[in-house]
Structure formats: C-alpha cells, structure tokens
Amino acid sequence: MSQGIASLRQAVRRLRNRLRPAPLILLYHRIADLPSDPQLLSVTPEHFTKHLEILRKIARPMELREMVRALQENNLPRRAVAVTFDDGYADNLHNAKPLLERFDVPATVYVSSGFVGASREFFPDELERLFLQPSTLPQKLCLTIKGNTHQWDLGEGAHYSADAYRRNCGWHVLKTENPTPRHKVYRSLCDLLYTLPECDQQTAIDTLMVWAGTESVCRPTHRVVTPDEICHLTKDGLVEVGSHTVTHPVLSALPVAAQRDEIQRSKVYLEGILGHPVTSFAFPYGTRSDYTAETVDIVREAGYQNACSNFEGLVQQGTDPWQLPRFLVRNWDGEEFGRYLMKWHDV
Numbered sequence: 001m002s003q004g005i006a007s008l009r010q011a012v013r014r015l016r017n018r019l020r021p022a023p024l025i026l027l028y029h030r031i032a033d034l035p036s037d038p039q040l041l042s043v044t045p046e047h048f049t050k051h052l053e054i055l056r057k058i059a060r061p062m063e064l065r066e067m068v069r070a071l072q073e074n075n076l077p078r079r080a081v082a083v084t085f086d087d088g089y090a091d092n093l094h095n096a097k098p099l100l101e102r103f104d105v106p107a108t109v110y111v112s113s114g115f116v117g118a119s120r121e122f123f124p125d126e127l128e129r130l131f132l133q134p135s136t137l138p139q140k141l142c143l144t145i146k147g148n149t150h151q152w153d154l155g156e157g158a159h160y161s162a163d164a165y166r167r168n169c170g171w172h173v174l175k176t177e178n179p180t181p182r183h184k185v186y187r188s189l190c191d192l193l194y195t196l197p198e199c200d201q202q203t204a205i206d207t208l209m210v211w212a213g214t215e216s217v218c219r220p221t222h223r224v225v226t227p228d229e230i231c232h233l234t235k236d237g238l239v240e241v242g243s244h245t246v247t248h249p250v251l252s253a254l255p256v257a258a259q260r261d262e263i264q265r266s267k268v269y270l271e272g273i274l275g276h277p278v279t280s281f282a283f284p285y286g287t288r289s290d291y292t293a294e295t296v297d298i299v300r301e302a303g304y305q306n307a308c309s310n311f312e313g314l315v316q317q318g319t320d321p322w323q324l325p326r327f328l329v330r331n332w333d334g335e336e337f338g339r340y341l342m343k344w345h346d347v
C-alpha cells in the first residue's frame, strides 16, 4: 500500500473515531493511597473520583458484559467505557465501590481465588515489604531457584533507614536507576519469580523470610477480599465479580492440565460464594505472551463468555470477546486522565 493511501486511511479512521468513538475498557488494580507502590498499581481515591467524574461527563460508562453483548450484536454504542479491576484487592470494595456508586459507574472485579481470605500477599507485595520497607537485613543473600543459585550483596543497603525509605519510596520499576542495592534485588527477584508456579514462588518467599528473620504477614493494606466481601462487592448489581485464576500464574508457562485447573477451579470457587455463574475472566498479566491460543480455548470451554487481556486497543467489530483489549490506567490526575481518554478514543 502506498504511503499516501495509508495516511489517508489513517486520517479517515481518526475522523470516524472522533465522530463515533469506539468503546474501550479501562484496567485498574487498586484504589488506595500508598506511600510505596513500585509496581504502579494504585490510583488514589482522589484521582479515581476525578476519573469517574470525567467518565460520566464525556463517556458512557457501561457494564463489560453489556459491551460484549453489543459487540456480538453489532450494536456497539458510541463512547462506551467499561471499568475493570484486576487481582481482587480489598480496597476495590472499601475505596472503589463507594465511588463507583456515587457516580453510578459499573465495574468488573477479577479475583484470584486462591488469595481470597488468605493470610499472605501477592509475591511482588511480599518482596516490597521485605526489601523496600525500612529494616536491617543480612548483607549477603544466596537463593537457589529451580536449581540455579543466585547471590547478591546488599552492601550498605543491608540497613535501610526510615530516612532513606522516605527519600526513595516514590521509586517504581519503570525507572531505569536503582537508588540502592535493595531496589536492584527487588527488581531481580520480581523477574525471577514471575514465571514460576505459585508453589515455587512460595518456597522462595519462605526462604527469604527465614533469611530476613521475619515472618510472612498479610498487611491490611495489601490483602485480597474475603468471601463475605465478595458478596458485598456484588450486592446491588453495580459490580460484577470475574475470575483471575486461582494463583495468578503466567498461564503460558504452565502445562495445559494446570492451566485448565486454574481456569476452572477459580470459577467453581467464586460461584460457590456468589451462588450464580461467573462468566467473565481476565488473564493474569495479560500480555500476548502470558497466555496461548490453547489458553483461550480452555477459557471458552470452561463456560466463560468473555475474557480480558492486557494490551491496548478499542472494542470494535472483529474484536475477539475472549481477548478483549484494555487500557491500563495509572495514578493520573483528572486532566491527564482526560487527555489519555481522548487519545485512546482517537486511536
């Protein structure tokens, strides 16, 4: 295709989208005001309020399931936006839901069922508590993961003072620099544990706790919902609960039988709590390399009616309802969020 035709097509698509913006799905994780958020998962309640205000003003908030139905009936409404949350942190109920109610914005919350009511945190949170909170740790760390031995020297970072914490607590993984050796270890361990099955992640975390002379605790600020809270989330129908597997693994790293188990068992567990079918699913991590075509088949066969991924795109004719694209939302103020929303609608 010549460059002239390509740019003309792009201009036509832009114009069409401006006149008739296609629907999109937003991806949030947490609504909380956390001093340390190295994975950039939290949006403050203040900023989330602004986001909802803007959605009410310039978009048409709609249920994800309704959007999927409209997609299948070739009847997608203009400017529709569906709100979703991954992982199932308790702040989705305590901080997000009251605001969703205030602005009457529906949402889908994807829960990793193995963490429901559990007294442990997701492994990146455990690592954040261990390495990025003030403490004194042994200087040398030697950890064997899957037969490979890794060694780190924390040097002066063995002691991490409250002052140093305050200086660095705004750090996150998108920054290229590591302000202390602890940040380097945190980053390496996140990468090393990411593709491991949950039992191996847990073994590594347990070893680290013994090394650090501490115990695994679940901070109230970092816990996942309890069974009771799942019922409260869905009471009144504004919030739908979907499945996000049992242990939040990289599904593509698991054998097919283990994938099936993760996908089916979380559905059965959540349905047992809710007393109605769970029909929405979100792939953990969700980029195209975190699941396979086989995973998508398993999700469909398990009886889900839609599934969300984690790559950008609009929901339009031809979009696969079992690989719905989403836009990841960061802790932006209202102005920035509005700018992104306009940009995304203009893709």
Ligand SMILES: [Zn+2]
Residues within 6 Å of the ligand: 086, 087, 244, 248, 283, 284, 285
């Ligand atoms: Zn997740």
